[in-house]
Amino acid sequence: MAVGSGCAAEPPDGGSSGGDGSRAAGSSSAVKPAHGQQRSKESGEKGAGEEAGKKARKEAGKEAREGAERADPAEALAAYAQRMKKTQAARAAAAKRWRLKQTPLLAPAPPARKPKITTRKGFEVDHQKGLPPVFTTVPTKKKIVFLTIDDGAEKDPELLRMMSELEIPYSAFLTDYVVRDNYGYFEKMQDRGVALHNHTLNHRYMPALSYAKQKKEICEQQAKIEKRFGKRPRLFRPPYGSYNEDTLRAAKSCGVKAVPLWAAEAFPDHMEWREWDRDLHPGDIILTHFRGKAEWKGSMADMIRNVMKVVTAKGYAVARLEDYV
Numbered sequence: 407m408a409v410g411s412g413c414a415a416e417p418p419d420g421g422s423s424g425g426d427g428s429r430a431a432g433s434s435s436a437v438k439p440a441h442g443q444q445r446s447k448e449s450g451e452k453g454a455g456e457e458a459g460k461k462a463r464k465e466a467g468k469e470a471r472e473g474a475e476r477a478d479p480a481e482a483l484a485a486y487a488q489r490m491k492k493t494q495a496a497r498a499a500a501a502k503r504w505r506l507k508q509t510p511l512l513a514p515a516p517p518a519r520k521p522k523i524t525t526r527k528g529f530e531v532d533h534q535k536g537l538p539p540v541f542t543t544v545p546t547k548k549k550i551v552f553l554t555i556d557d558g559a560e561k562d563p564e565l566l567r568m569m570s571e572l573e574i575p576y577s578a579f580l581t582d583y584v585v586r587d588n589y590g591y592f593e594k595m596q597d598r599g600v601a602l603h604n605h606t607l608n609h610r611y612m613p614a615l616s617y618a619k620q621k622k623e624i625c626e627q628q629a630k631i632e633k634r635f636g637k638r639p640r641l642f643r644p645p646y647g648s649y650n651e652d653t654l655r656a657a658k659s660c661g662v663k664a665v666p667l668w669a670a671e672a673f674p675d676h677m678e679w680r681e682w683d684r685d686l687h688p689g690d691i692i693l694t695h696f697r698g699k700a701e702w703k704g705s706m707a708d709m710i711r712n713v714m715k716v717v718t719a720k721g722y723a724v725a726r727l728e729d730y731v
């Protein structure tokens with residue numbers, strides 16, 4: 407895989423994804439306490455207070471009934487289908503505006519439970535057990551792929567608009583030294599529903615560094631992202647896709663749950679494939695970069711047009727990585 411300044415793959419090529427027993431990616435998402443719902447029990451409910459209380463209980467009952475209706479599987483499914491139909495119509499119009507060859511396909515509803523993810527065969531380190539799994543494809547039978555964008559040098563406002571209007575999900579893996587001149591750009595991205603993940607402080611080649619230095623590169627970026635964007639990443643991608651046991655140990659020590667690599671890489675004018683069949687497969691992770699016309703032959707929008715042309719022509723939809731990992 408010949409790649410300029412980006413994240414070329416180094417690990418040995420394995421067979422199919424899967425492999426020996428590793429741990430599943432942790433999936434417990436924090437539940438926020440429902441503020442504004444605390445009601446003091448001591449305060450006597452009388453007069454106006456009682457009326458208010460009655461009203462609140464009535465409202466709560468109504469909400470519960472509606473919730474129960476929504477919970478009816480057939481109705482929920484119908485409502486979902488209706489919503490998706492609307493979404494897809496808006497998307498077709500957006501696809502035209504953004505000069506996409508075809509309207510992006512609609513991803514199926516996210517799974518109720520995330521799949522168990524194991525390290526890809528041939529990608530294990532010596533003592534892989536208990537360390538975050540390293541994988542290039544998410545186990546699924548659905549015709550979906552995932553789009554991930556690395557580094558963060560190019561901060562093209564057009565990309566934010568384009569992806570929002572097309573409703574194409576993607577995940578960003580950020581390296582601080584190229585991001586820090588404009589954190590605001592990635593804040594806007596996050597506001598649009600994009601999850602921000604860890605791609606180290608300085609984009610160093612991890613296997614050349616000591617455990618302590620790797621830990622600094624990974625864990626200080628964890629802290630930085632948490633401090634700047636309010637959320638500690640669960641996912642980490644080593645620069646160039648290169649790692650050793652120290653990398654995974656260091657990542658685990660500061661909260662990384664999984665290490666997604668990629669099965670294909672997108673450019674404005676071509677794709678590069680990891681697999682011998684030079685094709686997409688269900689659950690494949692696609693890598694691309696925040697780059698501009700100075701670094702490659704086109705804009706971010708050109709790159710998205712190209713990758714979506716390939717993805718859609720092959721019958722795949724782009725799904726949200728965080729719904730599965």
Ligand SMILES: [Zn+2]
Pocket residue numbers: 412413556557605609645646
């Ligand atoms: Zn990179």
